[in-house]
Amino acid sequence: MQLVYKGKTKDVYSLENGNYLLKFKDDVTGENGVFDPGANSVGLSIEGVGRAGLELSQFFFEKIHQAGISTHFVNANLDEQTMEVKPAKVFGKGLEVICRQKAVGSFFRRYGDYIEEASDLPQYVEFTIKDDDRQDPPITKEGLVVLNILSAEQVDRTIELTRQITTIVSDELKAHGLDLYDIKFEFGTLKDSDEVVLIDEISGGNMRVYKDGQYIEPLKLHELLFKN
Amino acid sequence: MQLVYKGKTKDVYSLENGNYLLKFKDDVTGENGVFDPGANSVGLSIEGVGRAGLELSQFFFEKIHQAGISTHFVNANLDEQTMEVKPAKVFGKGLEVICRQKAVGSFFRRYGDYIEEASDLPQYVEFTIKDDDRQDPPITKEGLVVLNILSAEQVDRTIELTRQITTIVSDELKAHGLDLYDIKFEFGTLKDSDEVVLIDEISGGNMRVYKDGQYIEPLKLHELLFKN
Numbered sequence: 001m002q003l004v005y006k007g008k009t010k011d012v013y014s015l016e017n018g019n020y021l022l023k024f025k026d027d028v029t030g031e032n033g034v035f036d037p038g039a040n041s042v043g044l045s046i047e048g049v050g051r052a053g054l055e056l057s058q059f060f061f062e063k064i065h066q067a068g069i070s071t072h073f074v075n076a077n078l079d080e081q082t083m084e085v086k087p088a089k090v091f092g093k094g095l096e097v098i099c100r101q102k103a104v105g106s107f108f109r110r111y112g113d114y115i116e117e118a119s120d121l122p123q124y125v126e127f128t129i130k131d132d133d134r135q136d137p138p139i140t141k142e143g144l145v146v147l148n149i150l151s152a153e154q155v156d157r158t159i160e161l162t163r164q165i166t167t168i169v170s171d172e173l174k175a176h177g178l179d180l181y182d183i184k185f186e187f188g189t190l191k192d193s194d195e196v197v198l199i200d201e202i203s204g205g206n207m208r209v210y211k212d213g214q215y216i217e218p219l220k221l222h223e224l225l226f227k228n
Numbered sequence: 229m230q231l232v233y234k235g236k237t238k239d240v241y242s243l244e245n246g247n248y249l250l251k252f253k254d255d256v257t258g259e260n261g262v263f264d265p266g267a268n269s270v271g272l273s274i275e276g277v278g279r280a281g282l283e284l285s286q287f288f289f290e291k292i293h294q295a296g297i298s299t300h301f302v303n304a305n306l307d308e309q310t311m312e313v314k315p316a317k318v319f320g321k322g323l324e325v326i327c328r329q330k331a332v333g334s335f336f337r338r339y340g341d342y343i344e345e346a347s348d349l350p351q352y353v354e355f356t357i358k359d360d361d362r363q364d365p366p367i368t369k370e371g372l373v374v375l376n377i378l379s380a381e382q383v384d385r386t387i388e389l390t391r392q393i394t395t396i397v398s399d400e401l402k403a404h405g406l407d408l409y410d411i412k413f414e415f416g417t418l419k420d421s422d423e424v425v426l427i428d429e430i431s432g433g434n435m436r437v438y439k440d441g442q443y444i445e446p447l448k449l450h451e452l453l454f455k456n
Contacts, residue, residue, distance in 0.1 A: 092342060110365035111357070114320060114375040124374055129339070137338035140368050146352055147342040 008042045009053075009205060015084065019074060022083045024050035028205050028218065035217060037105075037184060037205055040136055050081045052222035053203030057083060059225070060202040063168050069161065071198040072190065088188040088199045092149035094130030095186065097158060099123055099166040102181035104208060118181070118213070123163045157196045158187050165198060173209060176225055178216065183207040236270045237281075237433060243312065246419075247302060250311045252278035256433050256446065263445060265333075265412060265433055268364055278309045280450035281431030285311060287453070288430040291396050297389065299426040300418065316416040316427045320377035322358030323414065325386060327351055327394040330409035332436060346409070346441070351391045385424045386415050393426060401437060404453055406444065411435040 001021060005012040009028060013021040027050075030036045030043025054076055061073035074084040100107055103119045107126070127144060128136045141159075144150045150158065162185060170180040184207070186200035200206075204218025216224065229249060233240040237256060241249040255278075258264045258271025282304055289301035302312040328335055328349045335352070336345050355372060356364045369387075372378045378386065390413060398408040412435065414428035428434075432446025444452065 110362060111367070111371070111375055113357070113359050113362065114377065121374060124370065126368070126371075129341070131341050134338060134341065138366055139339070140354070142352065143339070143354075146349060147339055149342065 009050075010201070019084050019086055022085060022201070024054045024081045024083070024201070026050045035205075037208060040132060046219060049205070049218055051078060052219055053201060053205055054078060054081055054083055055226060056203045056222055057201040060169055060172070061198075063172060064165055064198065064202075067164070067168055069164060069168075069198070070190075070195065072188070083201070085199070087191045088197065089191070090186065090188045090199070091144075091154075092129065092147070095144075095149060096128045096130060096136065097162050097185045097187060098126045098128070098182060099162050099185070100126065100182040101166070101170065102179070102210075104181050107182075123166055125159045125162050154194075154196055161187065161196060161198065165202075169202065169207070173225075177211060178221070178224065179210045181208040181210055237278075238429070247312050247314055250313060250429070252282045252309045252311070252429070254278045263433075265436060268360060274447060277433070277446055279306060280447055281429060281433055282306060282309055282311055283454060284431045284450055285429040288397055288400070289426075291400060292393055292426065292430075295392070295396055297392060297396075297426070298418075298423065300416070311429070313427070315419045316425065317419070318414065318416045318427070319372075319382075320357065320375070323372075323377060324356045324358060324364065325390050325413045325415060326354045326356070326410060327390045327413070328354065328410040329394070329398065330407070330438075332409050335410070351394055353387045353390050382422075382424055389415065389424060389426065393430075397430065397435070401453075405439060406449070406452065407438045409436040409438055 001013045001015055003011060004014050009025055011023040015021055026045045026047055027042045028035050028044060028046055029039040031039050033044050055078055058076040061071055064071055072085040072088045074086060076083045100121045101123060103115045103117060103121055108117050127139050129139055130136060141155045144155055145152050166183055169183060173180050185198060187196050188199045189195060190197055204221040209216045209221050229241045229243055231239060232242050237253055239251040243249055254273045254275055255270045256263050256272060256274060257267040259267050261272050283306055286304040289299055292299055300313040300316045302314060304311045329351060331343045331347045331349055355367050357367055358364060369383045372383055373380050394411055397411060401408050413426060415424050416427045417423060418425055432449040437444045437449050
């Protein structure tokens with residue numbers, strides 16, 4: 001097994017069977033020591049956050065598979081903090097897809113003149129290009145096609161999958177008395193295929209979850225889901 | 229006639245006949261003394277730019293009317309530097325619509341990792357919300373509908389009109405050996421109507437025009453169009 005990439009919150013190793021191993025770290029994105037799922041840099045380390053993120057990812061990937069939706073997920077090893085995934089190609093140099101059920105975060109910062117904070121949104125889907133030098137610029141559906149990052153069909157499929165997966169995650173959280181305000185995904189295509197699949201992780205670091213209007217930190221989210 | 233609004237590049241007066249009078253000033257948007265049609269603040273004053281902008285606006289509004297497309301334009305008085313317009317309602321608190329035929333300006337700054345500067349774009353239409361405090365945030369078609377700024381039908385009509393008017397302006401410039409790289413419009417609805425119409429102005433300050441790959445400043449553009 002060989003290290004092929006050191007990421008902000010995960011390292012990636014190649015396996016002899018052709019798959020990859022994602023090693024979850026205890027680093028989370030944020031700024032000035034405050035966790036922010038929308039931030040672009042690693043802001044702080046929280047002990048146990050890697051394992052918690054992996055357990056949440058495993059849990060949600062399995063729910064998504066049960067719903068008949070393909071992903072890159074193969075299996076997880078909680079003690080090693082690793083997740084085995086199929087080889088996948090990201091769109092362009094990486095694309096983030098955000099699904100918003102409530103107006104918070106950067107959506108509210110941008111459009112606060114037109115909407116009250118935490119108002120309902122109809123699973124509003126946004127795209128941002130992963131580009132640290134350019135602060136992850138937002139891009140429209142048409143822009144993705146113009147820049148040859150996705151085909152028009154892949155854009156539509158990505159939006160459809162985003163909403164389906166958001167509903168699965170949201171319903172699961174709701175069963176625990178929790179509200180999913182927004183969630184961020186990455187999609188790609190599996191090797192030798194054009195099919196759009198969910199890749200990356202599905203953890204507390206990728207979503208904003210609230211309980212009775214109070215934001216729930218990633219580790220607390222893990223505790224509420226698995227330790228009750 | 230009464231002053232009702234002092235804008236960055238124009239002042240607005242109400243007329244007794246119910247129309248408005250736009251007084252074109254010699255201020256243009258830019259930063260650090262350099263003209264930039266994409267900038268949000270007034271960067272410099274250029275003598276004659278108000279009159280030149282008005283003459284260009286009059287010229288293009290008349291071309292657009294000849295093509296059977298409605299606008300708010302009634303008439304212009306070059307000596308007074310004023311344009312009479314019908315009363316119109318902006319969308320939300322003001323919306324800018326950009327049509328891009330070449331990848332320059334903020335488009336290239338955002339997506340330079342995916343496209344060469346000045347590459348062709350297929351009349352790519354973008355929207356930004358006029359909000360100085362939030363640096364005129366970009367917004368998607370779906371976002372405009374979610375925030376109740378435009379209906380879905382008005383979005384489609386606005387895009388259609390934007391491309392039609394861009395073609396009219398672009399063809400006119402091409403006849404003078406000039407290339408329109410991008411152009412910025414404002415749309416609204418006339419009083420007691422839901423019809424989307426072009427409002428504001430159509431001058432050198434709202435577009436990027438090039439000749440043989442060299443950017444043409446607003447006053448030079450006026451000179452090339454009217455003094456040959």
